[in-house]
């Protein structure tokens with residue numbers, strides 16, 4: 001698929017500005033504390049990298065991998081844990097789960113429950129995007145960059161069949177508009 005078929009929904013500049021704002025807010029909320037960011041692979045790797053560099057606190061980054069979509073464009077509803085964090089990296093820590101997008105809410109519900117078992121001192125959620133209309137669970141996103149309409153979006157870490165994660169902006173494929 002060629003890149004000309006992609007329309008920009010949120011520009012790279014808007015994203016950078018908003019992520020910096022979120023970083024400032026988190027820095028204020030956690031002033032004087034250390035933060036453990038749990039990056040949800042694969043989609044949140046770009047957001048995590050930018051967010052981590054916008055936060056003015058000591059940070060540790062851990063990585064967890066789940067999958068729910070496979071190669072489809074609609075959530076299967078089933079969350080699989082593919083790679084776990086080491087429990088001792090979470091226990092007693094101020095943890096922020098970093099997600100690319102909250103869609104049905106299945107993934108974040110699973111992650112909150114899963115990481116709670118490792119007894120963090122606190123557990124919050126930062127998500128780059130929220131598709132509010134698609135939510136099937138009551139979930140709290142403590143730090144949200146943008147709300148989006150229920151379209152299949154790509155770029156800034158989000159993929160279609162593994163591609164387009166490297167786009168610096170958020171786009172929609174013309175065929176899905």
Ligand code: IMP
Pocket residue numbers: 043068069075099100101102103104105106107108151152153154158159160
């Ligand atoms: P949820 O479990 O339904 O909330 O879905 C969350 C996961 O589905 C995200 O972490 C993404 O990996 C994937 N996802 C949901 N919507 C999109 C989209 O529009 N584009 C790409 N991936 C998506």
Ligand code: MG
Pocket residue numbers: 043069159
């Ligand atoms: Mg995905």
